[in-house]
């Protein structure tokens with residue numbers, strides 16, 4: 178059996194070991210050592226990555242990349258790119274930054290889950306340490322208030338900087354201990370304790386004291402299978418999240434010329450102001466359209482109106498207003514260079530046939546249903562007016 182040094186000292190990042198076996202597998206080689214600092218994937222914790230350096234005795238040590246570590250039949254199996262000679266010594270080196278992140282996240286999750294279990298009697302029923310965050314599933318629904326309370330207490334435990342211990346209790350002692358477990362366990366049980374926060378069966382690696390964890394922040398919560406799924410940022414990830422959120426708030430505050438604590442209030446005011454302006458501009462536009470309609474109603478071509486920069490809905494509204502007199506109207510918005518968007522209403526005529534003819538004659542496209550057609554046309558105002566006059570509009 179491989180000596181698992183990560184259980185003796187989770188802070189150890191290197192060791193010298195002897196190659197017990199090395200066999201070719203599908204994507205490389207499977208190496209078993211007599212001792213290792215490499216943690217195999219398990220208990221929700223991803224495996225360590227790193228290198229195995231063969232100690233040939235020469236000046237150059239050949240480093241072999243370890244891209245996966247799994248537990249198989251009680252052994253820790255290192256998957257490598259290249260073969261290593263059996264019986265030879267190697268130096269195991271893990272990616273220390275990656276491991277520390279895992280240790281922090283795992284320890285932080287213990288504290289948070291232990292506190293949720295104590296406060297609300299919900300079990301941790303799922304746990305995943307992802308690239309972006311830690312995901313934890315609880316057996317019952319958690320309100321925002323409950324989440325904030327658990328988060329506050331978890332961070333308090335971090336600040337207390339208490340020692341985290343791991344032990345293998347005797348069956349007799351285990352029987353009287355209050356501990357939680359994520360699954361049915363057989364054989365020797367390893368109990369990880371964070372005094373005042375958690376006591377849980379676990380095979381992962383943890384920091385020695387809670388102060389090493391850093392901030393614990395819940396950044397997402399959703400209902401999941403009758404319970405809750407939370408997204409947690411722990412340690413460096415919580416810090417960099419804080420940094421980017423702070424920068425964002427700073428930018429918002431600079432734009433609004435307010436202090437950070439007034440940002441939400443200022444945005445709410447901005448929203449109210451915008452709504453009032455939208456209402457006001459809507460009323461103004463109505464008046465404007467009305468004036469435009471009135472301005473042409475006294476003229477000869479009272480059914481045809483040319484304008485600039487109207488929204489499609491306003492072109493329609495104007496046409497609708499103009500056709501009130503005798504059921505015929507044509508409204509155009511645009512200019513000779515870029516063309517016009519148009520709406521033509523003709524209640525007593527075959528407006529679709531008229532539209533087809535109009536589009537063919539003036540390079541237009543569009544259509545509609547009686548009594549209205551709409552579209553775009555690429556022709557000058559003069560040509561459009563001539564066409565409409567010929568058609569008696």
Ligand SMILES: [Zn+2]
Pocket residue numbers: 283284287369379380381382383
């Ligand atoms: Zn653990």
